[in-house]
Amino acid sequence: MDLSRTESAPHGTPAAPDLAQAGLLVSLRRRVRAACGEAGIPVEDRARLVLAVTLLADPVLGAGGTVDLDTAVTAGVLTIGVRLPEPWPPPRLDDLPQPAALTDGGRVVWRLVAGDRPVPAPADDELATRQELLALTARADALVREGRALRHELAETNSGVLAMYVELEQRDEQLRHAHARIFRGLEDALRPLPPAVPGLELGVCYSPTEADSPTGGDLYDWFVLPDGRLHVTLVDAVGHGVTSTRDALTVTHAIRTLALDGHPFRDLIAHASRTLTTIAPALMATVLLARIDPGTGATQLANGGHPEPVLVGASGDTRFLRPPVVGRGVGFPDPGSPCLVELDLGPGATLLLYTDGLVESRKDVDEGQARLLEVARRHAGRPVPDLPREVVARMHDVVVYADDTVLLAIRRPAADARR
Structure with a gap:
């Protein structure tokens, strides 16, 4: 052949x-x-x-x-x-x-x-990339387990193998760096570019815990529904490293599938949690969903245990969008979003969606939230593509507690800008 x-x-x-x-x-x-x-x-x-x-x-x-x-x-x-x-x-x-x-x-x-039989890949580039990342993370987990077992065996031998142990540690470090490079390349592919949505401007900033660390559990997904509305999913999976990345990917993929299948927006978090319970019983993640009509500005927010979004008005006034009853995320008891936040995103207004690493850098969440409102107000006039990076830089001027951070900005342009 x-x-x-x-x-x-x-x-x-x-x-x-x-x-x-x-x-x-x-x-x-x-x-x-x-x-x-x-x-x-x-x-x-x-x-x-x-x-x-x-x-x-x-x-x-x-x-x-x-x-x-x-x-x-x-x-x-x-x-x-x-x-x-x-x-x-x-x-x-x-x-x-x-x-x-x-x-x-x-x-x-x-x-x-070549193998014995075909192994087809998904036609969608993003789904294929996710499949490949999951395969590499599984291999990385196996290598970590093998490395631990090997170090345990070496610890039980006599001191004559100390030089070999040092050499293996060096190789293990090289392996971690090599996998980190692969993870960073795949991570870039997992950060979807802002979709083209007439009537909305989008921006994003991702800040990892360490510059050379592999992917974390803070991931996002945004896409345009068949009716023209923008759907946004922001996930913060419990844990660190490649395991949390796999969990976050699982959640975002489950919610995308349910959303495109037409399931009610209010039920997406609870439905995803029930679906994933049998597949990944240990998975836990906070989830924030947004759905925006670019023509009218009609916006719905479903919050499953996630930090409250910030609304920046056209005049620069800022406030948190808190639901009357706070929901719980995927994998938590009684998951879901019992109350939606509904608002009209007016011309010139900006919506900020973020993970907790943005406000916890100084270990004081209340102080971080107060600073976020002030920083968002002072920099509200910046172009949307630059706004998330500027806000993250200002919020992380002092870092006592480092954590992965994602900040998404969604603005409905003013009427004169649209003309």
């Missing part, structure tokens, strides 16, 4: 280079996943290969170049080749998460042993 084919990514459009570049990268990833699926490549190996091709192609496409991709399956081996434009400097293959070889013709080649 010979499934060879050659693909070439076209130039990006000058009018929107970032969006065109992102579309080209999604197209390349889709081709690699299709080849891996036909060849039966395991999800974990596919994830490293997809990330390697993305890292190789991203700077070329960003500079307006083209990337030629060819795939073939012969004698039970999947071969994927990438040819970069000339004169392009040779890539540093040691930095790629999947080992590759550089041919004399300047072509980067990966070769993987």
